[in-house]
Amino acid sequence: MKKYQVMLAALAAAVLAACGGQSPTAEPIAAGTQVQVRIMETTDLHAYMVGYDYFRQQPTASYGLAHTAALIHAARAEQPNNFLVDNGDLIQGSALGDWVAAQGSAYVDQYRHPIMRAFNYLQYDVGNLGNHEFNFGLEFLESTIAGADFPYVSANVFWADSAENAGKQSQGWDNPLVEPYVIVRKELVADDGTLVPVHVGFIGFLPPQIMRWDQQHLEGQVRVRDMVAAAEYYVPKMRAQGADLVVAIPHSGLRLYDTYPEFAEQATYQLAGVSGLDALMFGHQHQLFPGSAAYDDLPEVDNERGFVRGVPAVSPGYWGDYLGIIDFHLEYDGTAWSVINSQVEVRPISEAKDTRLEAMMAAEHEATVAMLNEPLGELETAVTSLFGRIRPGSAVQMINDAQRWFAEGLQATGELPSDLPLLSAAAPFRNGFQSADDYTMIAAGEFTLGSLVDLYVYPNTLQVVELTGAQLIEWLEMSALAYRTIRANEAEAQELFSRYPSFNFDVIDGLSYRFDLSQPPRYSNQGKLINTQSRRVHDVRYQGEPIDLERKFLVAVNNYRAGGGGNFPGLDGRSIVYSTGEEVRQVIAAYARAKTLENNGNLAVAVADNWSLKLPEGATVRFRGNGSELAAEEAQKIPGLREVRRGDDGFVWYELNVQP
Incomplete structure (x- = not known):
């Protein structure tokens, strides 16, 4: 990363990669x-730089x-040693x-990424790479962080010295993509x-799954290591090089x-067990720590004071x-x-804001x-x-x-086999x-x-x-993890949904x-595979006939799933037969333009009634949802669904007691 390396050299005076216990000119402590x-x-x-809802x-x-930023200014005023x-x-x-x-690296090279301009203004000391930093490719990432007036760290991602060695993920510590850690010296x-x-040492980590999630950008160019192994390797070096405090910044959940x-x-819980760490500042799961109910009742996790295995830890939402x-x-x-x-604290934002930032x-x-x-x-109708x-x-x-529609075009031009x-x-x-508004x-x-931003929130590309x-049946069995196991003839309503993310509830259209x-x-x-005899997915049909288990099918899907995101069996990158640089949002926009031209400016969405839930006899399930007028209208069309209460958080609770 030449651009980043030039920027890093300029920071060397402020960031000490190796230093003693005190500066040679300072008075003894x-x-x-x-x-x-x-x-x-x-x-x-x-x-999300300004307080603005781009969906609405x-x-x-x-x-x-x-x-x-208003909280940052206030916190600095309280404690200048920060x-x-x-x-x-x-x-x-x-x-x-x-x-x-969309403006590309040339724009960022010329003007700096506006986010980096904001971070430089706020005087960040260190940045850690997350998994989504790779979504736009390595060149764009390089140009972006080259505009930072502070160092970026990540201890478990490296350049591959050759394509052959790219897959050897557990070997070697040479050629880090950015500095594994930095030690920042301040006079306090x-x-x-x-x-x-x-001297405060900061070490960063990111999910190794970037190799699957952004395979099209990273394959053959970078490799990853396990986060805990990286911490065990580098933290002793940080201590030996004079870090008075060592702070881990894992882009990883608990x-x-x-x-x-x-x-x-x-891997945050496991990182807390690495000797020599003084603090954990984590993220990735979009949860609050301390405070989120997702972290209640975990052994050695204090979800009130903010400690994980005795180490102070914080995760400030999203x-x-x-x-x-x-x-x-x-x-x-x-x-x-x-x-x-x-002491650990999470502070919520308010109406106060930094108008200068x-x-x-404003321009962007x-x-x-x-x-x-x-x-x-x-x-012609609402899309929800x-x-x-x-x-x-x-x-x-x-x-x-x-x-x-896009993949049919590929079949028509011979880029995909038309007989499948x-x-x-x-x-x-x-x-x-x-x-409740999400x-x-x-x-x-x-x-x-803007409507498409509401519809499709990720910059995924289309693959086949x-x-x-x-x-395909095993794929749908993974989708079925969205639901809890429901018992028959229970007097009380049972929770319907598990904690399985909705972005892993794939609907396969055409079956x-x-x-x-x-x-x-x-x-x-x-x-x-944990229950070999269990089958939640039944009566799978293609064109009205029971699906042929040996027949081959093509499936258009995003790169996250095709590359192994979500751990779906059969989807680990090896089944990909076509990759495109087209973002799915671009595909949807092109489809919408084409169909409106064909239909006098109108676009109809005809929902295929291709899947359903089967509830056990006598079972009632409950779930929470949106409380808008539009939701009320849709709810009236679902047999057996009724609203039971409205919560202070804006959610509405529904009960369902017959098969929809």
């Missing part, structure tokens, strides 16, 4: 001297770095991030008013395993809705600093809004994901229609995970590119895989099938 140190974290900003095109105070870090998934996610990426004000040098699997995606803070009280014993106390984003923000308002045509896991829905149907049946797979991406809701009438009928929820899951979330 008296034994017993104490100092306060504050470390702040943002994570999973996903290019209106200001919001619920998220955005402009609001987080460091600020970002934990990745920074440049992709919002429409603004997409607009900048001690409790007695004297200035003392303190999960317990019976046996820790090498290259695990969620999109800038919180600022994470860890405060340390250090004491010098004559030879080294030691931690005598620490907002003004810095306005260009983004203009891009979103490009009209594409008229929708409101009940997309209860029955077939219009949002997934529109995605599948566009993907099949063509299917498409897509999921309801926005299904209430973030909030659903695709595109009203009937004029629709724009070839699988047998038997493999018909039903899910029997009386059966236990066939697979674990990791794609491991």
